[in-house]
Amino acid sequence: MSLPSVATSPPLHCGPDMGSAQRRQDLIASHIPMATRVARSFGGRGEDLDDLIQVALLELVKAASKFDPARGVAFAQYAYPCIAGGVKKHFRDNGWSLRVARRTQELHLQTSHAIPALTQLLGRHPTVTDLAAHLHLSEVDAREGVQGGLAYSTRSLNSPVGDSENTEPGLLIGGLDERIESVPDRLLLGVHMAVLPRREQDVLRLRFSADLSQNEIAKRLGISQMQVSRLLARSIDQLRIAMLPH
Template identity: 45%
Template sequence: MLEDLDVAAIDYAARFSSAGRAERAELRERFVAFCLPFAGRMARRYRGRGEAVEDLEQVARLGLVKAIDRYDPQRGSFTAYAVITISGEIKRHFRDRTWGVHVPRRVQDLSLEVGHATALLTGESSRRPTAAELAAHLRVPETAVLEALESSAGYNPASLNAPAGAEGTAELGDLMGDVDAELEAVDDKVTVAGLLLRLPARERRMLAMRFYGNLTQAEIAAELNISQMHVSRLLSRALGWLREAMLSDRLPRWEGTDSPSDGHSLRITVAEDGGVRTVRISGEIDRDTAGRVRTSLRQAVAGAERLVVDLSAVPLVDAAGVAALVDAASACAVAEAGLSLRGAQPYVAQILGLSGLQCLLADDPPGGSR
């Protein structure tokens, strides 16, 4: 039959090249009808894969027509060309129309090959082959076989609306998913993150080492060069403050420093010595106290040759506090007075440095203006 198909194709091509338009249509129709049984046999090779045989025959016939229209006798056997064209059309149909989930083409093709190899090796060994045996048979990496096996589940995925159970009163989707318990903790986590920034740098570091680094109290003590008893006391105090702050509308007083640091209390003292005016600030400079700091610094600039801001008792400066210090720098520039920020704690110094005030930081204010 295959030889007859090749002979008929050569004869068809010879007549088609010398025929007129009307005769060409008739020749083409007769040759397509002659080849239809061949297309049907090609389609039946792929039956049993979830597609109706009638649909596969339609796809095979489409591939046959493409093969006839593109056939060139100078390039070889028509039968071989038709087999390749029809097979490609059927595989394209499986790839584009039958997969329930989009899977890359290479994985789809390999999934089909894995299916054929599985059936073959199961018949030979009377057991299901392993991924390594499939990889060796197909001469591909084992990881590629595993990917193909996993992606095969996307060919015909189960519907979430499918009935579940014998009675069919529930759907499959009803059995999946649950309330996310972590969702309720989002607000608490955000609140704790803000409160941690109000703790001194040492306490923040200790909490990070304990609860994020999973270090023991002994390891933290060795890292900070203090006793384990001291570590235990500091952690208890920090956790107690966080717990109280979480349950209160107003920040509690932090007992870890000599100065009040409840977020709203602030002490500002001014001293003058030989044209150098020193403003000592005790407490946090945040949105609740920044206005008072701004006013005090502007008043201190008036008539001063040099202004020194002592931040040694300031455990925290937020964006509003930075703005107040920037305003003081601008006021000093207008009054042609020098400005130094002295004694900033490491965390505060880091914030000021990132805010562009690094040039004003000094451990001991030098003479003259900056």
């Protein structure tokens, strides 16, 4: 499959560091595997995989055109929700797979559109709280909008997404996961973790790499166990939102 022509793409709306069309082309080429992974994660839902990959590549080109490196956000972090959102729009244009309340559909559209813009603005993926404040919604509605994307598939929440057996949608939402390894695509997870505040990175590392208890982490960092619990909940919530197809 040929890469969509960059020469016919919309005019650039990016910062001075993007410089030339060749540099933009290099950025696109280096992220084709990521776009392909996003497309494959939506496979098996009644749409031809080649069509999904084509949509993902077109969204990659558009993301490169709009990307502003001056914001300090990694391109992969910015492009991922843009690509996933474009693929979801492809499904949306062909109808929802499940009978979903119109309110949920509307909330999902709002949150999906807000995530890329807020990512650029904040320099990190927005939390449910960020989305709620930006869209003037309750946190319950914001979370419903984010999770409403699961309705694009008629699969069970126990059906794996992508190639791994440990990427069930049900593992990506709801209660606190015992192991962060249940979140799909470890490469992108590393990108998203890198933009978390240093304290939250430390708490995640001590909890899931060093396998320390919350009390042990609290003693190591000189904070309370309650603070550790809140930091874990907040950081994992951010990672869940970042890794869900928006």
